[in-house]
Amino acid sequence: MFWRDGVRGLRSSLWFEEGLADMADEAKLIAVKRAENGTAACRRLRQRGLIPGNVYGHKQAAVPITVPAEGLSAALATGHRLIHLDVDGTPDTVMIRELQWDAFGREMHHVDLLRIDPNEKITLDVPLETRGQAPGTLTGGHLEQPVRTVSVECLVAKIPDKIFVRIGNLQIGGSIYARDLELPDGVKLLTPGDLLILHVVQTKAPLPEELAAAAGAEPELIRKPTEKGEEE
Numbered sequence: 036m037f038w039r040d041g042v043r044g045l046r047s048s049l050w051f052e053e054g055l056a057d058m059a060d061e062a063k064l065i066a067v068k069r070a071e072n073g074t075a076a077c078r079r080l081r082q083r084g085l086i087p088g089n090v091y092g093h094k095q096a097a098v099p100i101t102v103p104a105e106g107l108s109a110a111l112a113t114g115h116r117l118i119h120l121d122v123d124g125t126p127d128t129v130m131i132r133e134l135q136w137d138a139f140g141r142e143m144h145h146v147d148l149l150r151i152d153p154n155e156k157i158t159l160d161v162p163l164e165t166r167g168q169a170p171g172t173l174t175g176g177h178l179e180q181p182v183r184t185v186s187v188e189c190l191v192a193k194i195p196d197k198i199f200v201r202i203g204n205l206q207i208g209g210s211i212y213a214r215d216l217e218l219p220d221g222v223k224l225l226t227p228g229d230l231l232i233l234h235v236v237q238t239k240a241p242l243p244e245e246l247a248a249a250a251g252a253e254p255e256l257i258r259k260p261t262e263k264g265e266e267e
Contacts, residue, residue: 062110062118066090069099077145086143090122090129092150098122104143116194120148128153130191153192158225160184161195163216163232167203171235176207180233185213186225193221200232210234 069087071080077087084104091097100122110118111131120127129148137144162184169178185198198216205211214228 062113062115064102064106064110064118064120066100066102066120066122068123069101072099081142081144086146088146088148090120090127090148090150092129093152095150100148102146107143107146114196116196117151117153117192118148151191154190156188156190157194158186158188159194160186162197163200164197165233166199166201169202169205169209169235171205171207171209174207175238176235177238178202178205178233178235182213182230182232185216185230185232187218187222188225189219189222193219195219195222202233205233205235207235207237 066088069080071077071087080087080101081104085101086104086107088100088102089097090100116130118129118131120129128151130151131146132149133145133147134143135145136142163180163182165178165180169176172178187195187198189195195218198218200211200216202211211232211234212228213224213226213230213232216224216232218224
């Protein structure tokens with residue numbers, strides 16, 4: 036999801052698919068300052084394969100820009116959080132703050148880029164992903180995961196795209212709490228340690244009559260009532 040769906044999720048949050056980007060592996064994006072504004076002007080830009088957007092943050096003035104749709108797609112496809120942006124020859128390091136799509140989620144409409152200092156710490160929610168198979172699910176248990184993200188603090192350059200939850204030893208009745216998560220170096224957990232992330236619960240055993248119903252018992256015949264004098 037993932038990659039396409041993950042990008043769609045950027046409308047409200049910042050999720051990426053694979054890998055941890057470092058400064059040496061930044062995605063690259065070329066942009067130019069945008070003179071056209073308004074709905075009609077932005078529509079014309081998109082028809083030419085350009086995506087309107089803005090760059091802002093770090094107490095600097097917001098700069099309206101346009102980026103090639105193909106270039107933006109290529110930067111997203113790298114999976115890196117940090118993007119090396121060049122605006123008319125001026126370099127900057129940014130992250131995607133918001134990416135807007137059309138109503139069908141097929142075409143990019145607008146992008147907001149946030150200026151980033153790789154040496155500053157930020158707080159954000161990171162998605163969790165299970166790895167392995169819980170043995171308890173093979174002996175009548177059911178895996179329940181009420182929590183899908185945790186809050187962490189780290190340097191911008193150390194932001195993990197996801198945190199893996201290893202469930203290979205989880206039996207029926209077993210649980211994993213936030214304090215049990217294995218975090219990358221330099222990442223601090225802000226979510227309370229006693230928060231239940233997931234557990235394996237015992238599945239209710241079916242009753243004999245439920246088994247019979249599942250096997251397909253014959254339905255009771257419904258007879259048409261006979262009128263008086265009619266031969267039964």
